[in-house]
Amino acid sequence: AQSVTQLDSHVSVSEGTPVLLRCNYSSSYSPSLFWYVQHPNKGLQLLLKYTSAATLVKGINGFEAEFKKSETSFHLTKPSAHMSDAAEYFCVVSGAGRRALTFGSGTRLQVQP
Amino acid sequence: EAQVTQNPRYLITVTGKKLTVTCSQNMNHEYMSWYRQDPGLGLRQIYYSMNVEVTDKGDVPEGYKVSRKEKRNFPLILESPSPNQTSLYFCASSLTPRGSTDTQYFGPGTRLTVL
Numbered sequence: 001a002q003s004v005t006q007l008d009s010h011v012s013v014s015e016g017t018p019v020l021l022r023c024n025y026s027s028s029y030s031p032s033l034f035w036y037v038q039h040p041n042k043g044l045q046l047l048l049k050y051t052s053a054a055t056l057v058k059g060i061n062g063f064e065a066e067f068k069k070s071e072t073s074f075h076l077t078k079p080s081a082h083m084s085d086a087a088e089y090f091c092v093v094s095g096a097g098r099r100a101l102t103f104g105s106g107t108r109l110q111v112q113p
Numbered sequence: 114e115a116q117v118t119q120n121p122r123y124l125i126t127v128t129g130k131k132l133t134v135t136c137s138q139n140m141n142h143e144y145m146s147w148y149r150q151d152p153g154l155g156l157r158q159i160y161y162s163m164n165v166e167v168t169d170k171g172d173v174p175e176g177y178k179v180s181r182k183e184k185r186n187f188p189l190i191l192e193s194p195s196p197n198q199t200s201l202y203f204c205a206s207s208l209t210p211r212g213s214t215d216t217q218y219f220g221p222g223t224r225l226t227v228l
Contacts, residue, residue: 009153034216043117043203043219044156090155101217103148103155 002027004093006104014112019063019078021107023091026072033074034092034101035065044090050074061085086111115140117220119204125226126194134189134223136204144207144215145187146171147179149200150222156203162187194227201225 007022025031035047048059055067061084065076074091091104117138126132138145146161148171158171162181176198178190187206191198202223207215 004155036217036219043221044205044217045219046216049216101156101158103157105153105155 002029002031002093002102004091004102004104006089006091006107008107009105010108010110012110012112013081015083016080019076019081019085019109021076021089021091021109023074023076023104024072025074025091025093027093032094033065033067034094035059035063035074035076036090036092037087038090038106039087047076047089081109081111083111083113085109115218117204117206117218119202119220119223121223122221123224125228127228128195129193132191132194132225134191134202134204134225136187136189136220137185138187138204138206138218139185140206140208140218141184142206142208142218143184144209145181146205146217147177147187147189148203148205149173150203151200159189159202194225196227199225199227 003026005024033050036044037047038044047063048057050057050067058064063078065074067074088106088108090106092101094101120135143164147159148156150156157173159177160171160179162168165184168179204220205217207217
């Protein structure tokens with residue numbers, strides 16, 4: 001069995017300040033982990049993924065995430081928020097088995113000017 | 114352009130009137146799935162298909178049917194829609210059946226309202 005907990009349903013930051021979106025997971029297997037972003041009225045787009053290679057993963061638009069097995073975490077960070085980062089972010093875990101993906105409940109990121 | 118398409122994008126219907134939401138991908142992907150998105154719940158998988166004529170239930174399959182007669186198409190069928198099926202629906206595909214490390218490609222979504 002696998003599950004994902006996104007610790008914050010809403011995060012608000014000022015433009016130019018760092019972003020931290022928190023994600024904890026549980027999995028019976030060695031997981032693959034993803035972050036997807038959903039802009040308003042759009043589909044989901046892959047930001048980055050961890051698949052048991054380097055624990056620090058770099059994604060698109062300056063985002064990165066660090067896989068910490070001891071803490072079962074996969075937090076998403078960005079050094080400096082931009083207005084265009086305002087969106088909903090989903091942490092996703094995938095393990096062995098055929099159902100592929102389990103989604104977290106999402107974190108809505110607001111960026112204030 | 115590689116993409117997943119869904120139709121219709123918006124649909125308002127009444128309880129009990131059968132409907133089909135189509136999904137098509139042009140990437141020759143083997144794995145396709147349907148999700149519904151509800152506020153505070155993230156995306157939950159309804160059904161998935163590992164290849165032609167191979168389908169299986171996801172986490173919330175009640176009230177839905179699917180078929181996979183061709184590799185590119187994976188329609189979602191609501192035989193007798195009810196108001197609790199009002200939701201935002203996404204179709205997704207990935208290259209391989211297991212999909213555990215593959216990137217999922219999502220369609221633009223279908224917003225369904227059942228009155």
